[in-house]
Amino acid sequence: MADFAELRFKEPGMRLLENEHRYLTYLMDEWHALVLDFEKDDMTLEEGREKLKTIRQKLYEFVEPLKNHTDKEEEHFFPVLGTYIGFEQGPLMGIQEEHQEIDGYIGHFFHHTRGNIDLMTLDDMKTIAKDAGEAYEVLTIHFVKEETVLFPMAEKLMKAVDQDELYEKMKTLIS
Numbered sequence: 493m494a495d496f497a498e499l500r501f502k503e504p505g506m507r508l509l510e511n512e513h514r515y516l517t518y519l520m521d522e523w524h525a526l527v528l529d530f531e532k533d534d535m536t537l538e539e540g541r542e543k544l545k546t547i548r549q550k551l552y553e554f555v556e557p558l559k560n561h562t563d564k565e566e567e568h569f570f571p572v573l574g575t576y577i578g579f580e581q582g583p584l585m586g587i588q589e590e591h592q593e594i595d596g597y598i599g600h601f602f603h604h605t606r607g608n609i610d611l612m613t614l615d616d617m618k619t620i621a622k623d624a625g626e627a628y629e630v631l632t633i634h635f636v637k638e639e640t641v642l643f644p645m646a647e648k649l650m651k652a653v654d655q656d657e658l659y660e661k662m663k664t665l666i667s
Contacts, residue, residue: 597627
């Protein structure tokens with residue numbers, strides 16, 4: 493796993509979510525490296541097929557921990573933070589829209605790889621791999637937004653009792 497500095501947040505709930513981001517980033521880096529290979533022009537058709545199959549497998553393994561993480565945020569973290577900052581506009585609304593955007597890119601990738609990859613052209617594979625690349629980019633920016641906007645906001649605004657209850661509800665494994 494990549495070297496990371498110490499966790500930045502002091503509240504256990506925020507530390508838990510931050511740590512999950514690190515784990516998810518580690519998993520993402522495994523398939524994103526293969527996605528980047530599709531941007532090169534030296535890949536053979538057979539290499540492309542093998543790489544796309546590997547991306548599909550790694551992305552498939554990634555989806556459950558991602559869903560478990562986003563479910564935690566949507567069921568526990570966002571509702572509590574929303575009582576402090578509101579739900580109708582602002583950062584919570586944008587973050588939740590990004591969850592849907594991420595699901596869309598990943599779903600689109602799976603939709604186009606559900607058939608026989610061995611029948612695809614290299615150009616088809618390059619186009620499909622872009623969906624995984626877009627999911628990676630949105631996720632990366634999404635994590636940064638949560639860690640630079642939402643988590644500090646939660647630590648600053650939320651009462652200790654809400655922080656404690658939130659942690660108790662969220663302290664489950666994502667994989």
